[in-house]
Amino acid sequence: MTPAPTAGKEAKAKFAKAIEEAKAGASALGTQVQDTAGAYREKMVDQGEALIEEAKAAAGQAKEKAAALAQEGKARAVDGIATVSKLVAENAPVIDEKLGAKYGDYARSAAKSLDQTAAKLEAKDLGELGDDAREFVRKSPALAVGIAAAFGFFVSRLFRGSPKSDD
Incomplete structure (x- = not known):
């Protein structure tokens, strides 16, 4: 019956070795994952x-x-x-x-x-025209909207009424 305690020690040693190998593998895998993640980053x-x-x-x-x-x-x-x-x-x-x-x-x-x-x-250059337009809208927003609406109506009528050329 003496072989039983030796077998237990051997099993424990093998188990401890397996745990150490698993830890080493996990550590190596963790390092590899970090390297791969760094490369992807x-x-x-x-x-x-x-x-x-x-x-x-x-x-x-x-x-x-x-x-x-x-x-x-x-x-x-x-x-x-x-x-x-x-x-x-x-x-x-x-x-x-x-x-x-x-x-x-x-x-x-x-x-x-x-x-x-x-x-x-x-x-005037385009910047000055933009500044003038912004100032006009600030001073008279209702008039600006009315002018824009009238201009839009005029342009739509102008283009709707013009014949299309085949050139």
Whole structure:
């Protein structure tokens, strides 16, 4: 019956060795998991930075495109105002004949005012125009909304009424 205590000691030693091996394996696995997580973290940070750079580049391109479109819109507005001014001025003599000199003078005055407005608009850069618009809206918000609504209605009627070209 002496072999039983030796077998118990051997079992305990084997069990202790197995526990030590399991601890060592768990420690090695933990280190490997931390290394892998660190590598993934670095990869994600790099990808995030790359995405941020791409977004900044796209925003810059969009800003340039918007500035170009705004400049084109400003030029078209100046041309449109100048065209209306010219039409009013050219029709002032007809107004003189049909309605009287007083109304013809009103037309000439309106044409002159439109010319001045076109010149002022052309002389200002987009930043100044934006500042002017913000100041106008701050001073007269109801009037600004009314003008925007009227302008929107006018533009929609203008484009709805124009024939489409096949060119």
